Amino acid sequence: MIKPNQTGYFLADEGMTTDPCLVAALIQLCKEAGAGRVLVGESSGMDDTRIVMQATGMASTARAAGAEVVYFDNCRYRDVDIPDGKAIRRIALPVPLVEADVIINACKGKTHHMDPISGAIKNWVGVIGSDLRQKHHDIHTFAEYVDIMTVTKPALNVCDAIIVGEGDGPVANTPRWCGCVLASTDPVAMDVTICRLFSLDHTEHKFAAEGAERGLGTNDPEEIAIVGASLDEARIEARRPRQGWDYFPFNVIVGKDVTYSGTLGHWKSIADSFLKDGTWVKVMAARGIPTFLIGNAEDPEFERHVAQGPYFVIDAAAPARYRLDPRVHFIPGHPVLHNMLPELFKGLGLTVPGNLTKRGQELMRAGEACLFYVPPAQTAKELTKIALAVAGAGALGWFALRWLRDGWR
Structure with a gap:
């Protein structure tokens, strides 16, 4: 293995x-x-x-x-x-x-x-x-x-x-x-x-x-x-990851009862990725400045932040008055892991475009992988399987239409 x-x-x-x-x-x-x-x-x-x-x-x-x-x-x-x-x-x-x-x-x-x-x-x-x-x-x-x-x-x-x-x-x-x-x-x-x-x-x-x-x-x-x-x-001098969240161009409030290995780290991984690919610039241009309250924290400027843009409350450790406010998007769980990305897409209004972009990136990388890593014979073999499957589905569809047409007669 x-x-x-x-x-x-x-x-x-x-x-x-x-x-x-x-x-x-x-x-x-x-x-x-x-x-x-x-x-x-x-x-x-x-x-x-x-x-x-x-x-x-x-x-x-x-x-x-x-x-x-x-x-x-x-x-x-x-x-x-x-x-x-x-x-x-x-x-x-x-x-x-x-x-x-x-x-x-x-x-x-x-x-x-x-x-x-x-x-x-x-x-x-x-x-x-x-x-x-x-x-x-x-x-x-x-x-x-x-x-x-x-x-x-x-x-x-x-x-x-x-x-x-x-x-x-x-x-x-x-x-x-x-x-x-x-x-x-x-x-x-x-x-x-x-x-x-x-x-x-x-x-x-x-x-x-x-x-x-x-x-x-x-x-x-x-x-x-x-x-x-x-x-x-x-040996090389590798650049370390940035710590904290002051470098993000939006509001981040982190409290107690969340960890880097749990909720906080998973949010930060996605936030870093969005920063790298320019997603946050597009979000802020379209929706305003988002705020993320993560864990058991207080936001003294809650009303101002809600008015600025999408407001996320992340993790069940957050105070109930924030989690239950109808103006926020609450992401449940403790820790919050694999539901983090789909919930962020949902709260930002990006479910459809976000998933389409993700699938597009996967297809693009799959094509690049065929050029860089996969032996040409294996690529040809798998493309042949796909072509045969498509041809088979097309043939079945054609016969089904013929059968339905003849049956209606």
Whole structure:
């Protein structure tokens, strides 16, 4: 089982997802080592995983290399005990992952606003489906995914640091050439080394600290041997994500009882993405200045803010007088995760154009992926299947019309 990072419909050269060509190379190496079956599995954090993995070129490239593609949000699950669990003692995990003889973690190297980097351990957020993730993405996030990794520990961790993502990660990164592939049997050492490769402070990395405490590996650089190119030779100065929310061109009020790993981080990821692609400029030109009250907070200028533009109250922790005001758009949940984007679209009046734009971007990237990553023979094969399906549907429709016409006679 190879587990890549497919957090969204972004291409590898945008610095946010694992390169399909790297995964294809791993598939080939697995086969050369004698693997009878190779699976590539993931659960995306942004959309239907099937759509995401098609848009990134991962699904087609993996199939062309001889692997089976598994979507963790559409497969069987099995309850698994976690004997040494700190936050979780039992959880349902995908059967293909649990039954795999060997697990390879193929993460992406990029910056993240929740931790200095997203690497090996953070990639394990995608081993459970989005519905189940709702229960395991808040104050205990770091312990929970380390718990899961203790019973599904990868035999090998490989990091795509060829084109990394810097800046406002995890989904508004700026791509930057780094030209490295990292590999280790130790996921903690991997994450520490990614931090050092990016010239970031590894002691701030919470996932690595949690993993080291739990025996997954070492976060002491003195105990990590680096072979191949030296770290000094490969190191870059990666730009960190902006912290806080003062840089947004609208009103943001954040209170208590929300976390970066829960509601706040998910809102910030979307807000960063909208800032990067120019969505906020269009929204403010059409609807005025939005306000976001997140969590248990007070807004002394509530009336003025309501008059300025769309007003959002996010998370059930917000005071009832704001949540129940008919002039606001309340987004329920605690934490608010996968309903965040559709609710923001709805409150901004962008449900139809927003979804159309998203689908358009997915199709555009799927086309680019066919050019950059997917072998031409696989593209031709899949286009032939589509053409045959369309021709078959057309033929059935023609026969149905003939039958109806003859019947009416």
